Amino acid sequence: MSSPDVVIVGAGVEGTSIAYALASRGTADVTVLDRDAIGSGGTGRSAGIVRCHYGVPEVAALARESLEVFQHAEEILGASVDFEQVGYLVGIGEDNLAPFRASVAAQQTLGIDTGEIGHAEAAALWPVAHLDDFASFAYEPRGGYADGYATAHAFAGAARRLGASITQGTAVASVEVSGGRVTGVTLADGTTLATPTVVVAASAWSVPLLAPLGIDLPITPYLVQEVLIDPGQDLGARPVFSDMVSKQYVHQRGHELLFGDSGGFERPIPDPDRFPSHAEDAAIERCAEKAMHRFPGIEDPSVKTTSTGMIDVTPDWNPIISATPINGLYVAAGFSGHGFKIAPAVGRLMADLILDGTSSVPDVPAETFRFSRYEEGSPLLSKYPYVGASKIR
Amino acid sequence: MTIVVCVKHVPDPADPVVLAADLRVDREAGAGTLSGLDEYAVDQAVRLRRARERVVAVTMGPRGARAAVTRALQMGADEGIVVSDEALAGADVLTTAAVLAAAVRSVGDADLVVCGMSSTDGGSGVVPVLVADLLGWACAGHAAAVELDGGRVTIQRDDPDARRTLVAPLPAVVSVTDLSGEPTYPSFKAILAARRRPVREVGLSELGLGTPSTAPGTRTVSAVEADPRPPARIVTDSDGSGAAALLELLAGRSLLEVDR
Numbered sequence: 001m002s003s004p005d006v007v008i009v010g011a012g013v014e015g016t017s018i019a020y021a022l023a024s025r026g027t028a029d030v031t032v033l034d035r036d037a038i039g040s041g042g043t044g045r046s047a048g049i050v051r052c053h054y055g056v057p058e059v060a061a062l063a064r065e066s067l068e069v070f071q072h073a074e075e076i077l078g079a080s081v082d083f084e085q086v087g088y089l090v091g092i093g094e095d096n097l098a099p100f101r102a103s104v105a106a107q108q109t110l111g112i113d114t115g116e117i118g119h120a121e122a123a124a125l126w127p128v129a130h131l132d133d134f135a136s137f138a139y140e141p142r143g144g145y146a147d148g149y150a151t152a153h154a155f156a157g158a159a160r161r162l163g164a165s166i167t168q169g170t171a172v173a174s175v176e177v178s179g180g181r182v183t184g185v186t187l188a189d190g191t192t193l194a195t196p197t198v199v200v201a202a203s204a205w206s207v208p209l210l211a212p213l214g215i216d217l218p219i220t221p222y223l224v225q226e227v228l229i230d231p232g233q234d235l236g237a238r239p240v241f242s243d244m245v246s247k248q249y250v251h252q253r254g255h256e257l258l259f260g261d262s263g264g265f266e267r268p269i270p271d272p273d274r275f276p277s278h279a280e281d282a283a284i285e286r287c288a289e290k291a292m293h294r295f296p297g298i299e300d301p302s303v304k305t306t307s308t309g310m311i312d313v314t315p316d317w318n319p320i321i322s323a324t325p326i327n328g329l330y331v332a333a334g335f336s337g338h339g340f341k342i343a344p345a346v347g348r349l350m351a352d353l354i355l356d357g358t359s360s361v362p363d364v365p366a367e368t369f370r371f372s373r374y375e376e377g378s379p380l381l382s383k384y385p386y387v388g389a390s391k392i393r
Numbered sequence: 394m395t396i397v398v399c400v401k402h403v404p405d406p407a408d409p410v411v412l413a414a415d416l417r418v419d420r421e422a423g424a425g426t427l428s429g430l431d432e433y434a435v436d437q438a439v440r441l442r443r444a445r446e447r448v449v450a451v452t453m454g455p456r457g458a459r460a461a462v463t464r465a466l467q468m469g470a471d472e473g474i475v476v477s478d479e480a481l482a483g484a485d486v487l488t489t490a491a492v493l494a495a496a497v498r499s500v501g502d503a504d505l506v507v508c509g510m511s512s513t514d515g516g517s518g519v520v521p522v523l524v525a526d527l528l529g530w531a532c533a534g535h536a537a538a539v540e541l542d543g544g545r546v547t548i549q550r551d552d553p554d555a556r557r558t559l560v561a562p563l564p565a566v567v568s569v570t571d572l573s574g575e576p577t578y579p580s581f582k583a584i585l586a587a588r589r590r591p592v593r594e595v596g597l598s599e600l601g602l603g604t605p606s607t608a609p610g611t612r613t614v615s616a617v618e619a620d621p622r623p624p625a626r627i628v629t630d631s632d633g634s635g636a637a638a639l640l641e642l643l644a645g646r647s648l649l650e651v652d653r
Contacts, residue, residue, distance in 0.1 A: 229581075276424040277407035281460050285588070288581035303578035 003194040004165075005029040006354065007185050009172045009209065010202035012043040013148055013340055014332050016155035017347030018199055019164045020077070025351050028163030031193070032156070033185070035171035035205075039152035042203055045309035046148035046340040047226065047258055049240050049251060051088035051140055052112040053393055055103045055382030056318060061363035062342035062349070064112050069344035070146050078161065079154035081146045086252070087239035088143025089125055090393075091134040092386075096244060099384035103393075104138045106383070110363055114140045125239050128297025133245050145240055145251050148340055155347070175200070177213055181327035197354060199330045204272040204312040206333040215324055218374050219334045221272035222313045225265075225279035227287040229257045230304040231295075246290040247389055256304050259287045262390045266337070272310045279306035311337035316379035317391035321349055321369035323357075330354060331371060338392040396448045397503045398438040398470060399493050399524070400431040402461035403514040416613040417483060418514065420455050427464040430509035432576040433569050438507040439469035440574070441541050447471040449503070451496045453481060453489055459592065466587035467579035473592035474499070480597060480604040485611040486515070490523030495600040497528060504564035505546060510535050510571075521568040531561035537572040 005027055008015045011034035019032045034040065050070050054060035073081040092100040107114050115138065122137040123129070131137075156166050171188035175198050184194040200206045204221040211217075240251040247263035261283065269275050279287075284303060291301060314320060314334035319342075321332050332350050339346070345361055352359050352366065359366035373379060386393060404410060408423040427435075438448045450465035452458050453476040462473035476492050484492070497503050506525075511518035525532030536548035537556075546565050550557045551572065561567075579587075597604060628638050643649035 274409055277405055278424075278426065280424050281463055285584055288584040292581050292585065300580050300582060302580035303584070305578070 003184075004031040005195065006031070006197040006199065007193060007195045008032045008199045008201055009185070010034060010041070010200070010205075011038045011152065011156065011166055011168065012041050012201065012203065013039065013046070013152045013155065013343040014335065014346055015199070015201035016152045016159060016166070017343045018201060018332060018350045019159040019166070019347075020155045020162070021347035021351035022354065023159045023162035023164045025355060027351070027355065030159065030164040031195075032159070032164065032166045033170045033172055033187070034166070034168050035188075037168045038156050038166060039149040041205075042309055042311060042335075043148040043152045043340070045307065047249070047251065047260060048145045048148050048151075048340055049088070049143075049249065050083065050146055050341045051090075051143040051240065051242075052107060052114065053088065053090050053103070053138065053140065053242070054107070055099070055384040055386075055393060056380055057106060057110060057383070058364045058368040058380070059318060059342060060107055060110055060112060061361065062345040064110060065345035065348070065361055066342050067142055070151075071142065073151075073154055077154040077158040079150070079157050081151040081154050083144060083146040084237070085142060085144040086237050087125070088140040088242070089122060089137060089239045090242040091122065091131065091137045091244060093133065093245040094135040095388075096386040097135045099386060100136065100138070100244075103382075103384035112140070113142050114138050126241060128235060128295050129241070130294055130296050139239070143240060145253075146340075151340070151343065172209065175209060175213060175329065177326055177329070182329045197328045197330070199332060199350060199354070201332040203333055203335070204310060206312075206331060210324075210331070213326060213329070215326070215329075217320065217331065217333060217371075218315050219312045219320075220268050221310050222266040222337070223269045223275045224260070224309050224311050224337060225283040225306065226258055226260045226308070227279055227284055227306045228253065228304040229259055229291065229301045230255070231257055231298045232300050232302065233298065235298075242393070243290075243294055244386060244389055244393075246294055248287070248290045248294070250294075257301075259291055261286060261290075262392075263388070264390050266311065266313070266390065268313075269310065272312075275310055276308055279308060311335070313337070315374060316381055318380040319346070319369055320371050321346055321353070322371040323353060324371055336392060337390075394443075394446045394505070395500055395503045396438045396442055396446065397497050397500055397506045398431075398434050398448060398450050398465060399506060399508045399520070400435065400450050400452045400461045400465050401428040401509075401512045401514075402426070402452060402454045402458035403428045403512055406513060412616055415483070416616045420457065425457055425460060427461040428509060428513045430511055430513055430571060431461070432468070432509075433571055433573050434507045434509045435465045435468045435470060436574045436576040437536075437539050437569050441505070441507070441539060449474060449500050451493060452476070453484070453492045453496070455482070459594070462592055463587065466590045466592070467584050468576065469579075469583065471590060473590070475592060475594045476596070476600065477594060478596040483612070486517050486519055486523060487610050490520050490527055492597070492600065492602065493520065494524050494527035495602050496595075497524070499595075499600055505541065506530075506564075506566040507539070508566065508568045510568045521566050525566035528564070528566070531565040532567070533559045533561045533565060534568045536567050536569045539567055539569060539573065
């Protein structure tokens, strides 16, 4: 095998986005390795929600930049990412109204197209919903959802056209280091690929890969469960709905509605490769209760199917996009269940970090997602936290 | 009249299998699920129930087995019985059948027992007929269709040579196949309604059964990994000879008779 300038471990949406960003900046000698296939991990199981409602301004800015790519994917990447720009609605309860308004104002300062709307407007967006227990709403007309798998393939295809190569079915066994700098990677079959630069973008699988190098990534695999509902009626195209009162998110996928729980029921699992393939009964019951409360206009919803996935959670529920103490070794992992909507900008940020050591992404300083923030005691937390909700808004 | 449906909680076939130290499948390793073939039994039992009748779902298994009864209630069963007892760990089909028969008797007015044709894990397929034998009832197995009519149960069974109609007087045990219907996921209303239905958890003593006195009739002596699948043989057709080569290959493995 040749000796590429950069090896990226993991062909998920982050790894392929990084490959594309590097290649489009002229570093085309990039090899992406994946133990399985493009988008076969968390990417292919992502709900694919696209929105900018974040209380961490730098994450909001990554989402804002990424939105441009989702919206113009065919021009930029030459392939569709199946982006459905149905809008994004978030409803908030009285208890979180103050941080919500502050967060929306901060998002507007960042140039994000969002604004508070009233009950009547929200009701027009989701006519079958019961909305009385919300205090207010925000609406992002440019939000929506895309397809994780299609997005990873679009990035991979665009990167390939620029000269990068994507090798699937090839597991990396170890990262080789000599004298404090990366020298290459050793594959599962024993062959070694020499390279001065390695980016590990392998979700929770990054942890065992880097542990032998003395790099202990604070990433824990968590189980996430979602339920797909057959509403039994045509609802029309409705915006993605973050319900911060019942703590659930809802979006259409074809004729079905995907329900996820944002009430903090994700739970750690010991092995990222072993988790139930279907949602557990308790999760389905929780979903039934919340859905029946929120959508009385859907007469007889039934479970179509359920899906599960693993997310790679960090202590502050924000990613590590960073250099490491080892020269030439970078990490893009720990996306904590919300990496999809920021992936296009993550690629650009990582390419900047590798090639310049700085960031060209507006409103996102290079050090924001540094690995060392945990041992410095400076976690990246929302400035406007919501009580009772998972920490990804 | 009460219809009892026997259900089994099995490891989810989509999950990786973990063997415990005694070589049995570690049932705590995954969430498990209602045996897919038992869904057809629940579906039939609910369909056969008439006004003022009830369907009781019965399972025997470790603590997590209650989930199988929960699913049956969501699918429309009225009540549940979970037989769980430390002494039943590793129970074989004979013990299982004895426990299920005792549970059926405990229901009092049961006159039809519906089972799936087989579990999706153990797969012996003999439990329905053993339960019938222990109860002293008739057994009609592998039904593609079931009807109840005036003290009789009638099933249609697709045998290799013919479709047979079997009639048995009640009380009786029937087992149903995956051709009997098309069970669907329950609706949200049904899921929430199921929470209010009674489930009785009992041990062996409550069923009037003592601890199984002898060791199970079967035990696992070894477990080995299955051989990996041999690599696929790819027949490439560049000159029109592909069809003949494919025929040759299939005939060589006795998968096709070639009349020359």
